[in-house]
Amino acid sequence: MALAAALLLLAPAAAAALEAGTSERSRELARVVEIRVSGDAAALARVRLTARELLLRLDVQPNVKAIDEPETSNGEPAPLVIAYVDLRNLASPSIAIEDGQTREELTHRNLSDVTSLETGVEALLHVLYLAVESTLQVGAEAPAASPPPTKKPAPPTPRAEPQPSHFGFDIGPLLRLSSLGRSRIVPGGGIALEPRADFGRAQASLLVSAVLHGVSELTFEHGEAEVRPLQIRVVPTFDWLLSPEVSGCFGFGAGLDSLMVNPVQAPDVGSVAGGQSALDPIITGLVGARVPISGRVFLAALASLDLDLAPTRFVVQQGLRTEPILQLPRVRGGFTLALSFTAAGERRFAQARLEP
Numbered sequence: 001m002a003l004a005a006a007l008l009l010l011a012p013a014a015a016a017a018l019e020a021g022t023s024e025r026s027r028e029l030a031r032v033v034e035i036r037v038s039g040d041a042a043a044l045a046r047v048r049l050t051a052r053e054l055l056l057r058l059d060v061q062p063n064v065k066a067i068d069e070p071e072t073s074n075g076e077p078a079p080l081v082i083a084y085v086d087l088r089n090l091a092s093p094s095i096a097i098e099d100g101q102t103r104e105e106l107t108h109r110n111l112s113d114v115t116s117l118e119t120g121v122e123a124l125l126h127v128l129y130l131a132v133e134s135t136l137q138v139g140a141e142a143p144a145a146s147p148p149p150t151k152k153p154a155p156p157t158p159r160a161e162p163q164p165s166h167f168g169f170d171i172g173p174l175l176r177l178s179s180l181g182r183s184r185i186v187p188g189g190g191i192a193l194e195p196r197a198d199f200g201r202a203q204a205s206l207l208v209s210a211v212l213h214g215v216s217e218l219t220f221e222h223g224e225a226e227v228r229p230l231q232i233r234v235v236p237t238f239d240w241l242l243s244p245e246v247s248g249c250f251g252f253g254a255g256l257d258s259l260m261v262n263p264v265q266a267p268d269v270g271s272v273a274g275g276q277s278a279l280d281p282i283i284t285g286l287v288g289a290r291v292p293i294s295g296r297v298f299l300a301a302l303a304s305l306d307l308d309l310a311p312t313r314f315v316v317q318q319g320l321r322t323e324p325i326l327q328l329p330r331v332r333g334g335f336t337l338a339l340s341f342t343a344a345g346e347r348r349f350a351q352a353r354l355e356p
Helices: 002-028 041-058 117-141
Strands: 032-038 061-066 081-086 094-099 105-110 167-179 185-199 202-213 216-220 223-243 246-265 276-294 297-308 313-318 321-327 331-345
Touching: 032 041, 032 117, 041 061, 041 117, 081 117, 094 117, 105 117, 167 202, 167 223, 185 223, 185 331, 202 246, 223 276, 246 297, 276 331
Parallel strands: 032 061, 032 081
Antiparallel strands: 081 094, 094 105, 167 185, 167 331, 185 202, 202 223, 216 223, 223 246, 246 276, 276 297, 297 331, 313 321
16 A cells, blocks of 8 residues: 555656656757847848748748847747847848857848848848758757756847938039030030939939030031030939839939030131130930949939020121021930949938838
């Protein structure tokens, strides 16, 4: 009877010990990765989707949470690693990875010049993938784990970084082809200044440009003169990000065309006056596209159509008769190629956070 009573007393204790051992083994062998995300709802959703696709290759279950959600409770299995993903500033996202039991930092990585949310998330989670794969290999080689040390306190919430500026200033050289009528196309070079304001995908700016063109020759009665245009434009523009690599652009504004005429050779009969200039007021419209080149550098290709409100007419007077040698058309076309650099503020393509 005494032996039976002893067996009855030992049975619950043995069952409890077996259950505790099983629970400890499940804690040690848990194939879970905890990912804590600093960012908006779109960033959290993208991390969940990408983490599930990557980590299931390692037979590991991701547990994705926002940074302000409560941590894993003591009753749940400890994760293999804990990753802190910071996507608040898309241009420079970062990831910090800690051991799930010791809370010792395993790696920390900062990225730069990321062009989209998908690209940044995939790059960060590939770092996490390699860290988890390394952790699993180390665990397979040395399954006997040392007693877990005292749990470190949770890391402090990352400081809120200042929001990027919504204003910028672009500057750069440009090349322009302008029409003077009658198949007269004159090339020119100059500079473009463009302050702007960013509103997500949309951007509003003021394009101010000055271009000095090459000379165009005028001939009459064996005489010769040269005309050189100087063009100034002030055009409010509006851009829309069509994709992370292309933005469409259009604008409507005004400007001045200064035409400087210098005599080169006098005609056979008569004489020529000295250098003269004419000033034509212009209304202009443009349409085109911009593409990023590298970092803060981008290229703009713009086609324009000018309306001359008072077109200049150059004539030769022979006695009482006048003969036109250059009649500027009222409507003239042009094409501009500008290579610009963001000298201040947020770079032009930094807001390309496009979801599929």
